[in-house]
Amino acid sequence: MSLNVIDLIKGQLGPALVSQAASQFGESESGISKAIGGILPAVVGGLANNSDNPGVLDAITNASSSGILGNLIGGASSSPVISTLLTSIFGDKISGIVNAIATYAGISNNSSSSLLNLVTGATVGSIGKYAADNNLDKSGISNLLGEQKGIVSSLLPAGLSLASLNLGSWFGGGSTTSHAEATPRPEEPKIEVTRSTTAAGTNPDRNNNEGGGSIWKWLLPLLLLIAAGYFLWKQCEKKQTTTTTTTTDSTAAKTDTAATTTPADTSATTTAPAVKTDENIDLNGVMLKGYKGGMEDQMITFLKSGDYKNAADDAALKDKWYDFDHVNFKMGSSTDLEAGSQGQLDNLVAILKAFPDAKIKIGGYTDKTGNEASNVKLSKARAEYIKGALAKAGVGAQVLEAEGYGSKFAKVDAKASDAERAADRKMAVRFAK
DSSP, X not given: OOOOTHHHHGGXXXXXXXXXXXXXXXXXXXXXXXXXXXXXXXXXXXXXXXXXXXXXXXXXXXXXXXXXXXXXXXXXXXXXXXXXXXXXXXXXXXXXXXXXXXXXXXXXXXXXXXXXXXXXXXXXXXXXXXXXXXXXXXXXXXXXXXXXXXXXXXXXXXXXXTTTTTOTXXXXXXXXXXXXXXXXXTTSOOOOOOOOOOOTTSOTTOXXXXXXXXXXXXXXXXXXXXXXHHHHHHHXXXXXXXXXXXXXXOOOOOOSSSSOOOOSSOOOOEEOGGGOOEEEEEETTEEEEEETTSHHHHHHHHHHHTHHHHOOSGGGTXXXXXXXXXXXXXXXXXXXXXXXXXXXXXXXXXXXXXXXXXXXEXXXXXXXXXOHHHHHHHHHHHHHXXXXXXXHTTOGGGEEEEEEOTTTTOOSOXXXXXXXHGGGSEEEEEEEO
C-alpha cells in the first residue's frame, strides 16, 4: 500500500489539541488521548468502507477549502456537515461507537461524541488537503480510501475491536468476532483441542486417560499460561516498536543560494525527549525560558561573542541558521500558530531589544510532499507572518527580510511517515547585515 492515511492525520491530533480538548471538555488528557487513539482507526475504517459513497467523496473534496483544519475544537466538534457525514458513514451505529469509546477511555458520552466529530473533521480535512496538494480527483480519493481496508483492525488499540464497536462485519468478520480473531497474526500459535465423545452409558466425568483424571485439569492451566505469556510478549514488542525519538536542537545550516547547500553546523542527533527541558537562559541579567543549546541560547551566545559585530558583511552570516524550537503553524495555515508558539516569539523580541544593532532574516520551510509552488507560497507566507508579528512587537526595523524556501532544503523522503517529515517543516532565523 502506498500510503497510510492515519500518518496524514496524526499531526492534527497532537499534544496541543489533546490539552485544549481536555480543558474544554473537562476530561483528563490521558482520557482524551486514549479516546482519540480508538476513534481514529474507526473513522478511517468508516471512510474506507464508504470509499465509493458520493457524499463521502464530496465532503473530502470540499474539505480543503472549508477551513475546518484551522478550527477543529470550535468547528468540527459541532459542524452539521460532519454530523451528516458521520450518519452517512455509520448510520445507526453512532451511539454504540460513542458508548464503546466512552467506556474504553473513561470519559463522558458527551465528550466521546464531540471527539468523534472532531476526529472526523481532522480526518476528512487532512485527506482533502492531501488530495488537493497531489491533484487527486474523486476516483483517486476513492482508491486511496479503499487501500485502507486491510489495515484498519490492526490499528485499533488493545481493549478495542471492530466487534466491540459493532463494526465487525465491515471487513469480513462477524459481529461477535473478537479483535484477535478478526486480525490473526501469522506467527501466533494455534492450539487445537479435540474432545472425545463418550459412549452411551459411560461415566461423562471420565475420559480415555487411565486413572480417571480429566485432561482439562492440566490442559486448561497450560493454555492460560501460554496465552498470558504471548500477551506479555506482544505488549513488550509493541512498546519497543512504538517508542519514538526526537531530535535535539542542533541547527543544520542553510544557505540563501541554490548553488551552496553545505551545512555549517553539526547535524542533529537523536536523543530522548527528557533532554529538552526548559531552563533559564541569561539575557544580560534577564532570564528567558528556553532549552540549553536551543535557539535563544545559541543566538545570545553568538551576539555576546562579538562575532556578529565583527562580521564584515552578510556573506559571513548567511550559512548560520537557528531553528525555532517551539514556533509551529497549524497544518495548511500561515496565520494560526500552534499553542505554545508565542513564548518563543516573545523571547526573540527580547533578544533583539537587548541587541538593537542586530539584524535578522526569517526563513520558512516545508517537507517534500505536495505541490512545490504551493509549498514555496505557504512557507513565504509563514515567514512574512512572523516578520509582521515582530514588527507589531516593536522590532520590525531589525527584520530585513522574510523568505520561503518550500522543500528546497528538505532531507526526509516524501514517502516517510508524517512524524519523520516533521523535521523538515520548520521556521528558522539567521543574523543579517
